[in-house]
Amino acid sequence: MTTQIAPAPIPKFDEADSGRKLAIICSKGNLDMAYPGLVLANAALGEGLEVHLFFTFWGFDMISKKHMAHLKFTPLGNTATHMPQGLGGVPGMTSMATSMMRRQIASIGVPGVPEFLEQITDAGGHLWACQMSADMMHLHKEDLYDRVEGIINASDFIEMTAGAQLLFI
Amino acid sequence: MPLASINGNQVHVDEEGFLTEYGEWTEPLAQVLAAQIGVELTEAHWKAIRFLRSDYREHGETATIRRVSTVGGIATKELFELFPKKPGKKMAYIAGLPKPRGCV
Numbered sequence: 001m002t003t004q005i006a007p008a009p010i011p012k013f014d015e016a017d018s019g020r021k022l023a024i025i026c027s028k029g030n031l032d033m034a035y036p037g038l039v040l041a042n043a044a045l046g047e048g049l050e051v052h053l054f055f056t057f058w059g060f061d062m063i064s065k066k067h068m069a070h071l072k073f074t075p076l077g078n079t080a081t082h083m084p085q086g087l088g089g090v091p092g093m094t095s096m097a098t099s100m101m102r103r104q105i106a107s108i109g110v111p112g113v114p115e116f117l118e119q120i121t122d123a124g125g126h127l128w129a130c131q132m133s134a135d136m137m138h139l140h141k142e143d144l145y146d147r148v149e150g151i152i153n154a155s156d157f158i159e160m161t162a163g164a165q166l167l168f169i
Numbered sequence: 170m171p172l173a174s175i176n177g178n179q180v181h182v183d184e185e186g187f188l189t190e191y192g193e194w195t196e197p198l199a200q201v202l203a204a205q206i207g208v209e210l211t212e213a214h215w216k217a218i219r220f221l222r223s224d225y226r227e228h229g230e231t232a233t234i235r236r237v238s239t240v241g242g243i244a245t246k247e248l249f250e251l252f253p254k255k256p257g258k259k260m261a262y263i264a265g266l267p268k269p270r271g272c273v
Contacts, residue, residue, distance in 0.1 A: 008173035009186035010205045011262055013255050039272055046234055048254030109236065110273045119235060122245035 014048075021050045021164035023157070028169060029061030031071040031101055031113075037169045038116045045123040052164065053120070054157050055148075056130035059169075060137060063129060063145045068113050072098045114145070121147045128152050128160075176201040187262055191225065194265030203263045210263075214251050217243050221264040231261045231269040 022044045026037045037053060044051045061067040075081040075097050076088035087093060102112070111119065121127060129144055131153040141151060152160075173182045178201075180193045188194055188202075199218060203210045210218075220241035224232045234257045238245045252259040257269050 005172055005174045005179055008175045008180065008182045009184065011185045011187070011258070013206055013259055013262075042235075042273060046255065046257045108273075109239075109271070111235075119238070119245055123234070123249055 018048075019163075020048075021052070021161065023052045023054065023161035023164040023166045025054045025056060025166070025168045026059035026062055027057045029058035029067070029071060031073040031098060033169065034059075034062050034071055034113055035105070035110075037167070038113070038120065039110075040167065041120050041125050042116070042123065045120065045125050050164075051120070051125045052128060052157075052161055053125060054128045054130060054152075056133050060129065060133050060139065062113055063117070063127060063148050064139065065143060065145060068117075068145060071113060073101045074098075117145060117147065128157060130154070130157075183267075187267060188265035189267070191265070194222070199263050199265065202265070206259060206262060208252060208259060208263065211251075213243075213247070214263075217241065217248065217251065217260055218264045221260055221266060225264070225266050230271070231264075231266045233257055233269045233271040233273060235273055236271070 022041070024037045024041055026034070028034065041051050041053055055063045061071060072094055074088060074094045075083050076085070076094075078088075079085070081088075081097075106112075110116070117127065127145070127148045129148050129151045131151050134140070134151050141148070144151075171182065172179055173186075174180075175182075175198065178193075178195075178198055180198070181189045183189050200210060203214070208214065217237055220237060220243070221232055224236070224240065232241065234245060234248055237243055237248060237260065248256040248260070261268050
């Protein structure tokens with residue numbers, strides 16, 4: 001008796017996510033808080049989603065030419081470092097913790113912030129800067145990473161991301 | 170993993186249809202896999218597929234889009250043109266490898 005071997009299933013790559021959009025609001029300028037938005041944006045792009053990142057308040061450091069390559073990490077106020085809190089205030093601790101975190105990130109093949117933004121935009125992601133933050137900090141388009149598409153206000157962003165799933169980080 | 174047939178070849182696949190045995194993949198089979206997901210293989214596609222195959226053989230993990238770009242030398246933009254929408258998974262499927270495990 002012969003057994004009939006079934007044809008292999010074919011993955012449905014193009015069906016599931018058609019038209020799905022993700023909007024991520026990046027409001028933090030700490031090194032550790034920059035990554036969740038970048039990693040998720042990158043993953044969503046790899047799944048075929050339309051992705052918009054909106055940088056606001058401290059998140060402006062992620063796209064400012066001056067700071068984007070120099071974000072820092074502090075153990076202060078973060079109990080998950082499992083260090084005595086007093087140590088976080090010791091002079092030099094921020095730069096030590098920052099370089100340690102940078103090494104850990106690089107060791108798993110994850111790029112620094114500027115290179116990560118380059119990868120995200122190469123993959124079709126859109127970067128937007130917040131008008132109010134730019135006004136507050138007296139920053140202009142030329143102060144920002146070249147691939148930022150524009151400085152837009154909150155209403156523009158809401159309008160542009162109609163129907164999108166939204167993450168605030 | 171169940172045995173299934175793809176264009177007359179008997180191979181082992183997972184529930185989504187990704188090949189699970191590295192040695193069961195052949196280049197003619199890749200042509201069939203690619204056609205099934207609407208990709209017509211050109212030399213540029215083959216460059217990516219061959220990188221994935223050799224990188225997996227050496228490291229035991231499917232390369233992510235970033236790795237194909239930084240180590241394999243094929244730009245991210247190009248990968249999204251060659252394998253639209255989901256380059257990471259499409260490349261892995263055609264190369265007969267598991268989906269990439271890495272996040273970045």
